[in-house]
Amino acid sequence: MDLKKVGRYTVLGILFFLPVTFLLLLYPATHNYSPLDIVNEDVLELKTFTSNINEPVLLNDHITVLGFFGNNPMDKSTAASNLKELVYDKFKGFKKFQIVIVVPEGAEDLAEILKKEISQYEDLKFWHFVYGTPESINKLYKSIKVLPTLDNSLATDDVFIIDKELNQRGRIDDRNDGQIEKNNPVYGLNAYNCIEVATIKNKMSEDMRILFTEYRQKRKGEFNSTVRRANDLINSNEKN
Numbered sequence: 676m677d678l679k680k681v682g683r684y685t686v687l688g689i690l691f692f693l694p695v696t697f698l699l700l701l702y703p704a705t706h707n708y709s710p711l712d713i714v715n716e717d718v719l720e721l722k723t724f725t726s727n728i729n730e731p732v733l734l735n736d737h738i739t740v741l742g743f744f745g746n747n748p749m750d751k752s753t754a755a756s757n758l759k760e761l762v763y764d765k766f767k768g769f770k771k772f773q774i775v776i777v778v779p780e781g782a783e784d785l786a787e788i789l790k791k792e793i794s795q796y797e798d799l800k801f802w803h804f805v806y807g808t809p810e811s812i813n814k815l816y817k818s819i820k821v822l823p824t825l826d827n828s829l830a831t832d833d834v835f836i837i838d839k840e841l842n843q844r845g846r847i848d849d850r851n852d853g854q855i856e857k858n859n860p861v862y863g864l865n866a867y868n869c870i871e872v873a874t875i876k877n878k879m880s881e882d883m884r885i886l887f888t889e890y891r892q893k894r895k896g897e898f899n900s901t902v903r904r905a906n907d908l909i910n911s912n913e914k915n
Contacts, residue, residue, distance in 0.1 A: 711836075711885045714865050715820035715843035721775070724805040724815075727783065732775060732803045738886060739837040740774045742869070743816060745830025746782050748789045748804075754832050754869035759793045759802070761875045762883065767801050769887050771839065774802045777812055779829055819843055820865050833866035836882060844886060849878075 718734065718741075726732045734741070740762060744751040758774065766772045778786050786804040793799075807815070812829050820843055825831055836844040848855075849864035867879040 710889050711844045712847045713842045714845040718841045719815045719818040723811045724807040726805045736839050737771045737773050742776045742834040744776050745828035748786045755793050757869045776804050780806045832870045
């Protein structure tokens with residue numbers, strides 16, 4: 676047989692089977708991943724809050740990044756810029772995605788100034804500010820699983836991932852491989868600090884990607900994993 680033909684057919688075979696092999700290897704990874712943990716349920720809806728858009732801003736049926744910027748939103752300009760560049764710009768094309776920032780009534784003008792500062796003449800159509808009384812803000816915050824309280828201005832650098840069913844998402848076990856190998860105590864991740872670029876860029880972006888994958892697979896009828904809840908870990912600890 677002509678050696679040139681053998682060589683040509685060999686190259687063509689490799690070019691054909693290599694992508695197929697890659698897809699076969701990728702398939703289990705995309706269908707058997709660990710979904711993002713539910714760390715808390717029944718986050719309060721935003722029915723008592725107002726906004727500057729014509730329709731209500733709601734958490735239900737949205738994948739939301741929820742933040743609290745307090746009476747002086749401009750003090751959170753660094754957090755807002757990190758959130759815009761590392762999260763909003765990355766996920767703004769995804770269906771039902773939104774960023775919602777809670778501020779007290781009376782801070783509307785400052786919130787709009789901050790929004791213009793980070794927008795760079797871009798229409799932030801999926802970024803909303805909502806306004807409420809101190810009582811309603813504290814009540815909403817208490818429905819979220821988080822240890823630090825809001826500061827005196829009703830603000831925090833932490834943001835939270837809320838899914839379409841008003842569940843708070845995060846990580847029941849945020850240990851790295853080395854910590855797991857050393858059998859260090861389990862600790863979770865319920866909030867994402869916007870000042871810590873590595874946390875937003877790596878952990879939060881990855882968690883958001885996993886959550887969007889979950890909902891995409893649910894729409895296609897391909898999602899068959901059981902989402903772990905925080906009480907799973909509690910029950911496991913009680914048995915040990």
